[in-house]
Amino acid sequence: MxxxxxxxxxxxxxxxxxxxxxxxxxxxxxxxxxxxxxxxxxxxxxxxxxxxxxxxxxxxxGLLDSHVHPVFGDFTPRQKMMDYIESSLHGGVTTMISAGEPHLPGRPKDPVGVKALAILASRSFRNARPGGVKVYAGALILEQGLQEADFAELKEAGVWLVGEIGLGSVRKPEDAAPMVAWAHKYGFKVAMHTGGTSIPGSSTVTADDVLAIKPDVVSHINGGTTAVAPAEVRKIIELSDFAIEVVQCGNPKAALQAVEILSERNELSRLIMGNDAPSGTGVIPLGMLRNLAFLVSVGSLDPAQAIAAATGNTARVFGLNTGxxxxxxxxxxxxxxxxxxxxxxxxxxxxxxxxxxxxxxxxxxxxxxxxxxxxxxxxxxxxxxx
Ligand SMILES: [Zn+2]
Structure with missing residues (x-):
């Protein structure tokens, strides 16, 4: 090289x-x-x-986008667009982390099907990097019926992400918490949808759900796209040590509130950033740069600290040797x-x-x-x- x-x-x-x-x-x-x-x-x-x-x-x-919904290759059926990953490379993004592949048309919802999708997406993006971007995909969507042995099998197959909980049929703490414990036992990183319902078929997630289920990442604390109430944002931050993600395709007011609370508490190391695209909001190739400009100019983040949140923090949370x-x-x-x-x-x-x-x-x-x-x-x- x-x-x-x-x-x-x-x-x-x-x-x-x-x-x-x-x-x-x-x-x-x-x-x-x-x-x-x-x-x-x-x-x-x-x-x-x-x-x-x-x-x-x-x-x-290079920026790490902590919240992407890829399917296969550089195409998104959600917005029927080509080359959005390569377009994001031109927005400074060199790593993307999948929060699940829910946009696959006819997505399977049984244990065998969700496992197959996670393994295929993970291997497909490992073998082909659109535009050169490192896409970590194959984020298992939690559906009813998954057993501990399934997590062991997936781990063996190279899958290490759980897509945001709330996309599938496992939503409530009594169903999700045992699966998250299995996921953690086998070294997975677990994300969890937070806030209002995003697309038809997903669900609304409250602060109490997040605190009971114990993900590694509170996906879009500012909503994807609808945020929890300000008191819930504060509750999640104060009562947990989970990574706190803000996204471009979310509620800007809640993003500022979350960052202010983290700053006050001297806990900016928990802050990470993503796009939450492709989504209903669209594809935003400059979304990570827009996150930075917004949090620095309208909010009070120092620019170099904001960049650290979009790079080194995310690399640490997901255990990647970049950022x-x-x-x-x-x-x-x-x-x-x-x-x-x-x-x-x-x-x-x-x-x-x-x-x-x-x-x-x-x-x-x-x-x-x-x-x-x-x-x-x-x-x-x-x-x-x-
Ligand atoms: Zn979400």
């Missing part, structure tokens, strides 16, 4: 909430992993296959700048002003997958490849 250097970086936003901005202007990547971060001295003696001169702009980790610019991590990286004409001088100031950044380059496992984005406004500075 070779050696890639990124030089002349203006700011390195690490994705690590504890140290959100790193010193240095150079990153060295070898065989898809970050091997050095510092100044140009780290390149001495290196035979470089490719160098990207960042022209002084900002490097961030932070540090030695040993997968080199999933994005160069971003203030968009042309922005009031801000760089990507971070632009976010404060409410502008989504211009994506100038997207790198996955050390390989350049996109140059100047076809979806964001153009960045003010354009990196040069040597």
């Amino acid at each position: 070779g050696t890639l250097a990124i030089t002349n970086i203006g700011t390195i936003v690490s994705g690590d909430l504890k140290n959100p901005v790193r010193s240095g202007n150079t990153v060295l990547v070898r065989d898809g992993k970050i091997v050095a971060i510092g100044d140009t001295a780290i390149l001495s003696g290196e035979a470089l296959d490719k160098t990207v001169d960042a022209q002084g702009i900002t490097l961030i980790p 932070i610019i540090e030695i040993g991590r997968e080199a999933d990286l994005v160069l971003v700048d203030a968009p042309m004409g922005s009031f801000g001088q760089d990507a971070l100031e632009g976010l404060k002003a409410g502008d989504i950044p211009g994506v100038a380059m997207v790198i996955v496992d050390g390989e350049i997958k996109a140059g100047i984005s076809r979806n964001t406004p153009p960045p003010t500075h354009k990196p040069v490849i040597k």
Whole structure:
């Protein structure tokens, strides 16, 4: 895979909430992993296959969208659209995590069928990355009749996600809690729909349901699309330590409230972000960038902290070796700048002003997958490849 250097970086936003901005202007990547971060001295003696001169702009980790509803390949039957995953790559997303594949036409609802769907989706996306995006799919939808042995079998087959509880027929704590205990026993990460009913066939989930069922991730605490009441948002945050997800296709007021409570409690490490697309709201290729601009400009999040919530926090919650610019991590990286004409001088100031950044380059496992984005406004500075 070779050696890639990124030089002349203006700011390195690490994705690590504890140290959100790193010193240095150079990153060295070898065989898809970050091997050095510092100044140009780290390149001495290196035979470089490719160098990207960042022209002084900002490097961030590739964004992790924690809430996607894929089916197979780069097509969504929900909105009858092609290439939405590749389009999101142009919005800075390098990793997507499925919250379930409910949009498959004729989705099976018996134990054998839901297991088959989870195994097939997981393997299909493992073998083919649309646009280069790492899609972790095959999120089991909990249906009546699943037994402990089914979780053991799925684990063996490489499935490790439970899609948001509430999509299937298992909804109430007495049914779901034992299955979540089995899922955790076999190392699964479990998400749970929160709030009003999203699409016909799914269900309304309250704070008490979430607290009794004990998922790893409170999916869309701001609703997908209808949020729980403000007191319920507070109750979930105060009475649990679950990861708290806010999504683009949700209620913006509840998103701000959740982030404020997490900030007050000094618990921003629990915050993660997703799109909740494809969904009835549509497909939003710039949704992750819109989350950042909204929470930073209308809310009070610091831009580098917001980026950490959309990268390193999510990687930690799901146990993925990406999302932070540090030695040993997968080199999933994005160069971003203030968009042309922005009031801000760089990507971070632009976010404060409410502008989504211009994506100038997207790198996955050390390989350049996109140059100047076809979806964001153009960045003010354009990196040069040597
Ligand atoms: Zn949902």
